[in-house]
Amino acid sequence: EGKKSLNFIEQIIEEDLQKDYKKEDLKFRFPPEPNGYLHIGHASSICLNFGLGERYDAPVNLRFDDTNPTKEEQEYVDAIKRDVEWLGFKWAKECYASDYFQQLYDWAVEMIKNGDAYVDSQTSEEIAEQKGTPTKPGIESPYRNRSVEENLDLFEKMKNGDTPERGHVLRAKIDMTAANMLMRDPVMYRCLHKNHHRTGDNWKIYPMYDWAHGQSDFIEQVSHSFCTLEFLPHRELYNWFIEKVSKPGDFEPKQREFARRNLSHTIVSKRKLLQLVEKGYVDSWDDPRMPTISGLRRRGYTPESIRKFADSIGVGKRENLIDVSHLEFCAREDLNKIAPRVMGVLDPVKLVITNYPEGEEEWLDAENNPEDESAGSRKVPFSRELYIEREDFKESANRKFFRLTLGKEVRLKNAYIIKGEDVVKDDEGKITEIHCTYDPKSKSGSGTEESLRKVKGTLHWVSVKHAIEAEIRLYDRLFTEETPDGVKDKEYLDFVNPESLKIVTGYLEPSLKDSKEQDKVQFQRIGYFCVDRDSTSAKPVFNRTVTLRDSWAK
Ligand code: ATP
Ligand code: MG
Ligand code: MG
Numbered sequence: 001e002g003k004k005s006l007n008f009i010e011q012i013i014e015e016d017l018q019k020d021y022k023k024e025d026l027k028f029r030f031p032p033e034p035n036g037y038l039h040i041g042h043a044s045s046i047c048l049n050f051g052l053g054e055r056y057d058a059p060v061n062l063r064f065d066d067t068n069p070t071k072e073e074q075e076y077v078d079a080i081k082r083d084v085e086w087l088g089f090k091w092a093k094e095c096y097a098s099d100y101f102q103q104l105y106d107w108a109v110e111m112i113k114n115g116d117a118y119v120d121s122q123t124s125e126e127i128a129e130q131k132g133t134p135t136k137p138g139i140e141s142p143y144r145n146r147s148v149e150e151n152l153d154l155f156e157k158m159k160n161g162d163t164p165e166r167g168h169v170l171r172a173k174i175d176m177t178a179a180n181m182l183m184r185d186p187v188m189y190r191c192l193h194k195n196h197h198r199t200g201d202n203w204k205i206y207p208m209y210d211w212a213h214g215q216s217d218f219i220e221q222v223s224h225s226f227c228t229l230e231f232l233p234h235r236e237l238y239n240w241f242i243e244k245v246s247k248p249g250d251f252e253p254k255q256r257e258f259a260r261r262n263l264s265h266t267i268v269s270k271r272k273l274l275q276l277v278e279k280g281y282v283d284s285w286d287d288p289r290m291p292t293i294s295g296l297r298r299r300g301y302t303p304e305s306i307r308k309f310a311d312s313i314g315v316g317k318r319e320n321l322i323d324v325s326h327l328e329f330c331a332r333e334d335l336n337k338i339a340p341r342v343m344g345v346l347d348p349v350k351l352v353i354t355n356y357p358e359g360e361e362e363w364l365d366a367e368n369n370p371e372d373e374s375a376g377s378r379k380v381p382f383s384r385e386l387y388i389e390r391e392d393f394k395e396s397a398n399r400k401f402f403r404l405t406l407g408k409e410v411r412l413k414n415a416y417i418i419k420g421e422d423v424v425k426d427d428e429g430k431i432t433e434i435h436c437t438y439d440p441k442s443k444s445g446s447g448t449e450e451s452l453r454k455v456k457g458t459l460h461w462v463s464v465k466h467a468i469e470a471e472i473r474l475y476d477r478l479f480t481e482e483t484p485d486g487v488k489d490k491e492y493l494d495f496v497n498p499e500s501l502k503i504v505t506g507y508l509e510p511s512l513k514d515s516k517e518q519d520k521v522q523f524q525r526i527g528y529f530c531v532d533r534d535s536t537s538a539k540p541v542f543n544r545t546v547t548l549r550d551s552w553a554k
Pocket of ligand 3: 033270
């Protein structure tokens, strides 16, 4: 009752528990390669694995799949840890595939001795040519039947760096006619004379993904190793390798697959996101336009909104495209509950209240959050000269315009009812001042008959004298195309939105003077904003997280 039904991953686990698994056997892992920052697609995998950990009270390891030193860096390891923690998850153990290099090597030596692996001295091109096609069997390497002694000798030389980088590889000896192409003597090791961010220059050979991943799962005794669908054909090889290194009775991990999650109007591939950074389309990995966890954080997303997003799209068996408006919806829903309401004017025009005494000011009560009584209230200064949004005034307008016009009344939020009287224009006819009168008896919350009078519109405003200036960064979608990397004869870089960032000066109520990095607010009637890390008290900087409404909706 009221319980949500099990997804297919949970069903797999429930079935295993009913068969031969004990609850204590359950163990999961999240296995990022530290070759970039985590993105919103990874959030799905994180929420899946750590969510299962929470559900079954089982450990979840954070495993760095660090087997390719040409692309991996400590900076990425640190960023990944920070992001997983920020999302609110705790890993049981911090693990590295590189910690298993010696064990993997020892196993490989055993495999050579058992006739299950051999050193191939062909070029990678020759090896590729012999792979065959799904309908044509492959051709066996001329080195396939080297003696064990020769293999052991060459493999040791490879390990010691006594052979050139592209000279040899170690291959599993399986079946060059296998229907599954991945079973046609896959490469286990390549020579790479590169410095590794953890093992330094200790190793001159590095294991391939297929050889490292399942064995890492086995070493850690992970029960269910979840990966994305493109690894489905790898499952047979995963099992083959595990069988080679395990003994009868050992607990063997199983690989199961789920569908990758894609998000519209963006890219979820570390390789392509790196291009955006390197080519200068964005400023950094945590640029608020990036779909990275760190970019979303800087943009003003909360961990709760990202978890909610991941949980609400759930896990599936088929790849699909999630509209970015759903992510934005999750941000609004969460920020609506927690973000204090404040007033800020982003495109100001001056409003002069001609019957308000000159030189006077008063501090009015303003409720911080109508969704949260405990948020309390604050004071905002009111005076004779205010800023309002330029678009909130029209000299003459039709009856559907519920903002300020000449001769009509509107309410100023938390303040008084005003009536438009006159305008002042410059030589080009641009309005420089709007003159109005106010009704002194109409103060919000005063309980007078006048204050209860219904008027059609309510405007936000700030007092000119008290306003603080801030840099406001208005972010929009990074790509104009729904699937930027799915358009024929084009590449994703062709669709970068030239208007993904617009910077304006905003005038904000003075309560925002002491805002701190990551503080989140709602500028009333405009959107949700978050204080950027570039912010200083001399020059506050706010990022627009999301507008109040979905302005892209048709
Ligand atoms: P990228 O192409 O961005 O590098 P990846 O899959 O190679 O993605 P990994 O670091 O290997 O990146 O990913 C760690 C885990 O996150 C893997 O289990 C992977 O399957 C999962 N993952 C990555 N991208 C997505 C996505 N878009 N949706 C769901 N899971 C994903
Ligand atoms: Mg990967
Ligand atoms: Mg990758």
